[in-house]
Amino acid sequence: MPLLGCIADDFTGATDLASMLVRNGMRTVQLIGVPSAAPPDADAIVVALKSRTAPAAAAVEQSLASLAWLRGAGCRQFFFKYCSTFDSTEAGNIGPVADALLRALDSGFALACPAFPANARSVYQGHLFVGSALLNESGMEHHPLTPMTDANLVRVLSRQTEGTVGLVPHAVVEQGAAAITRAMTALAEQGRRYAIVDAVSDSQLQAIGAAAAGHALITGGSGVAMGLAENFRAAGLLPARQDPGALPSVAGAAAVLAGSCSRATLQQIGAARERLPVLELDALATPDAGALAARALDWAGGRLGDAPVVIAASAPPDKVAALQAKLGRDAAGTLIEQALAAIAAGLVSRGVRRLVVAGGETSGAVVSRLGVHSLRIGGEIDPGVPWTYAEGDGEPLLLALKSGNFGGREFFLRAFEVLALG
Ligand code: ADP
Numbered sequence: 001m002p003l004l005g006c007i008a009d010d011f012t013g014a015t016d017l018a019s020m021l022v023r024n025g026m027r028t029v030q031l032i033g034v035p036s037a038a039p040p041d042a043d044a045i046v047v048a049l050k051s052r053t054a055p056a057a058a059a060v061e062q063s064l065a066s067l068a069w070l071r072g073a074g075c076r077q078f079f080f081k082y083c084s085t086f087d088s089t090e091a092g093n094i095g096p097v098a099d100a101l102l103r104a105l106d107s108g109f110a111l112a113c114p115a116f117p118a119n120a121r122s123v124y125q126g127h128l129f130v131g132s133a134l135l136n137e138s139g140m141e142h143h144p145l146t147p148m149t150d151a152n153l154v155r156v157l158s159r160q161t162e163g164t165v166g167l168v169p170h171a172v173v174e175q176g177a178a179a180i181t182r183a184m185t186a187l188a189e190q191g192r193r194y195a196i197v198d199a200v201s202d203s204q205l206q207a208i209g210a211a212a213a214g215h216a217l218i219t220g221g222s223g224v225a226m227g228l229a230e231n232f233r234a235a236g237l238l239p240a241r242q243d244p245g246a247l248p249s250v251a252g253a254a255a256v257l258a259g260s261c262s263r264a265t266l267q268q269i270g271a272a273r274e275r276l277p278v279l280e281l282d283a284l285a286t287p288d289a290g291a292l293a294a295r296a297l298d299w300a301g302g303r304l305g306d307a308p309v310v311i312a313a314s315a316p317p318d319k320v321a322a323l324q325a326k327l328g329r330d331a332a333g334t335l336i337e338q339a340l341a342a343i344a345a346g347l348v349s350r351g352v353r354r355l356v357v358a359g360g361e362t363s364g365a366v367v368s369r370l371g372v373h374s375l376r377i378g379g380e381i382d383p384g385v386p387w388t389y390a391e392g393d394g395e396p397l398l399l400a401l402k403s404g405n406f407g408g409r410e411f412f413l414r415a416f417e418v419l420a421l422g
Pocket of ligand 1: 259260261262283313314315319320321323324332333334335336337358359360361362363402403404405
């Protein structure tokens with residue numbers, strides 16, 4: 001029976017959290033959207049919603065429905081995962097969702113800690129830093145959907161919740177789990193609904209995790225989840241897992257689809273070009289998703305096998321700008337996403353069962369076209385990018401969904417080498 005039930009406000013954030021839980025010894029399955037099927041066999045379940053920028057009422061409704069399902073599945077502790085840059089607006093959705101989850105759990109208090117020092121996100125005196133910059137001077141103040149113009153998380157969360165917000169400062173966190181527990185208990189007794197908890201190191205995140213052992217709900221980034229598995233082991237609920245990321249093996253051809261135009265992905269395509277067949281889609285010459293897909297599948301046809309083919313829409317900024325100027329920004333993105341989703345479906349129907357997808361939005365489009373409902377999380381190829389065993393409407397396949405900027409230069413080759421080793 002699952003122990004930890006998680007609700008994530010976006011897709012790649014869900015995978016990030018799931019990967020963290022596997023690393024710490026929990027067999028973890030990520031479900032896409034509010035679940036309805038029977039629960040999978042796992043120690044932790046992460047429900048991936050797209051609720052970060054949804055209207056607050058919709059985010060609350062989806063989160064509560066997910067919570068109800070996770071409770072029904074037997075989970076005994078719950079985690080609300082948001083971005084390590086606390087992405088939200090004055091209207092939410094972190095506060096409203098956390099308020100609703102606490103109410104549903106009949107609990108009056110939760111900690112809030114987005115810190116993720118490994119990714120240069122730290123919280124000090126309640127202020128969120130990205131590297132050495134305060135959140136509101138980190139570039140996040142210009143985010144198109146969730147501009148973060150205040151680094152003081154006590155203030156930010158206060159504006160989003162009906163409750164009040166306190167702080168467990170660094171000087172307390174440094175003293176370890178017992179001191180953190182005492183401080184949180186004191187805040188709860190004062191009637192505070194939330195505590196922003198400072199953290200600048202992994203050992204502090206571990207201590208915060210230990211201090212939250214008895215909490216019904218924990219809220220934060222994936223960093224603060226790193227200590228939770230140990231609580232379950234200490235309570236005798238979670239056995240020591242030899243290989244929590246073990247995946248069933250899947251035979252079939254290999255392919256890479258790239259829709260991210262990030263610098264990292266462009267470099268990865270460059271590196272792949274030296275060793276693998278690479279097709280670059282020219283959407284400017286052929287602004288037609290069906291035609292692009294048909295041509296790509298034609299090209300791939302005779303080349304499919306154990307060695308991956310690479311099909312990329314990715315382009316440098318000047319070419320992206322040219323397509324956007326021609327079609328408009330949204331239409332350009334949609335065209336490419338539709339083409340890549342159709343190519344993914346065509347590749348799978350031609351026997352591809354090991355597929356790497358580069359790009360967050362691109363991954364969403366592919367997963368939805370393939371009718372994937374659940375991802376069992378495997379070992380990581382590079383930090384934050386695991387192989388997953390994907391199940392849904394079609395036959396199972398192995399999927400690696402890479403957010404644009406993730407992964408080293410040789411990522412596309414490494415992904416399949418890692419599988420061969422397994
Ligand atoms: P990332 O994870 O790097 O943000 P995404 O897949 O989320 O990658 O976003 C990349 C977006 O760029 C997608 O909407 C994709 O369709 C679009 N795109 C990809 N290639 C091109 C191109 N050549 N011209 C214009 N837009 C493109």
